[in-house]
Amino acid sequence: MKLDIIAGARPNFMKIAPIIEALEKVSDKIQYRLIHTGQHYDKKMSGNFFEQLGIPEPDVNLEVGSGTQAEQTGRIMERYEALLLKEPCDWMLCVGDVTSTMACSIAAKKLNLGVIHVEGGIRSHDLTMPEEINRMVTDSITDVFYTTSEVANENLRQLGHEDAKIRYVGNTMIDTLLKNMPRFIKPAAWDEHDLKEKGYFVMTLHRPANVDEEAQLKNLIDEIVKGSHGMPIVFPVHPRTAKMLKGIGIHADNLHMIEPLGYLEFNYLVKHSFAVVTDSGGITEETTVMKVPCMTLRDNTERPETITIGTNELVGTNPDNVAPYMEKLHKSEWKAGDIPYLWDGKTAERIVEDLLEL
Structure with missing residues (x-):
């Protein structure tokens, strides 16, 4: 399998780090290419996250830079499509809900490639949020969902997605948190x-x-x-x-x-x-x-x-x-709270196990 992993902005980096680490263990079966869209392009918002989280240097940086939502979306789609036409993959894996997530999903799907959405199905139901538009568009064309909660699963079912497409695996951002807490x-x-x-x-x-x-x-x-x-x-x-x-x-x-x-x-x-x-x-x-x-x-x-x-x-x-x-x-009256099911630091392992079956 040839897999593209998309990262474009700070929230993405914590989510891809454990997936890449798990993929390195099966490099004989899954070849991955890390695509940085350049949506967040300064060091404070991007660079040192790669260093601190042990993420390898991207194989490709689309270097889209700043701009309006439409400008960034257009540049990402144009540049990612050009890459796919030259060097196609089998599946495109995106995470979260930033502009890069949506733009790369559209580009991949229009070339009939498989789309995988990590953290699929979450919803604020607030259409004034750019992220909500990104989630809705991405989920509408996703082939495989890796989800963080039963709420997300139910959101996807209500949209007509079959259970066979939905994998409740947990939260990769918590994988990163638990691994790095001692550091x-x-x-x-x-x-x-x-x-x-x-x-x-x-x-x-x-x-x-x-x-x-x-x-x-x-x-x-x-x-x-x-x-x-x-x-x-x-x-x-x-x-x-x-x-x-x-x-x-x-x-x-x-x-x-x-x-x-x-x-x-x-x-x-x-x-x-x-x-x-x-x-x-x-x-x-x-x-x-x-x-x-x-x-x-x-x-x-x-x-x-x-x-x-x-x-x-x-x-x-x-x-x-x-x-x-x-x-x-x-007044020390705040609730103690608990940790959601499968937020246990092993989500990326479950994702890669499923990718091997794909």
Whole structure:
């Protein structure tokens, strides 16, 4: 079998790393080609993840760079199609829900190649999210789904997909987390801001609903600072958010805005934090496994198991909602949470076992 593995943006890298490691053990049966689309192209958002997670250098980099959703989609499709016409594969494996996932799926399917979607079937049911469009399009043309939850399985069944196409295998991002937990690296921010075990918040914000309007972003951060009771807040700032913060002028003695961190440094902060405030989906999975309280500043989530089973709570995007959850944290009333079924560090092994049967 000739298999293409697609990675384009930071959320993809944690998901492909264990799959590649498992594939190396069966290299006599499955030949893989790692395609980096270049959707995330700077080192902070891409390069050091390859180094830290032991991902080999890509066989091909499509180098699509920045642009609008349509521009990136078009360039990825054009360049990946050209590669496939010159050097075809049998199957294309994509992960997650970024633009690269959708664009490469379309290019492969139009050339009648098999499409495999890792993390298929998850849904926020929010069509204002670009990621939701990517999920819907990708899943509509996928031949084999590797899923993270029974909720995802049911979403796919309701769309008319047969059980024979659905493989409930677990979560490859948790494979990466569990493998690398002993390797987490204390970041410079720990000593610079005199952080203490379980004595600070970690915050990440990047979604348009939270950061694209100055008033919304300022009000959210103000409420989080107010609810922190003076506890340090470490805020690795996403490039998208950094542009907006320049015009707001937010200052608080306990708010520490830092550069984006590598995987090992960021998850060190998360593991040892009092709680996490985020609008990311993937981080809610990691906090669930690390048993760290998590507040999600979104009105919906495509990962409901992090709420029904894990340590996550859906706070919403209204700044007025923040205070009650902050008080719950400070009163030690947060739920303990549990870990979803098959989030056990062996998902990539199950995927490769199934690929061998394909």
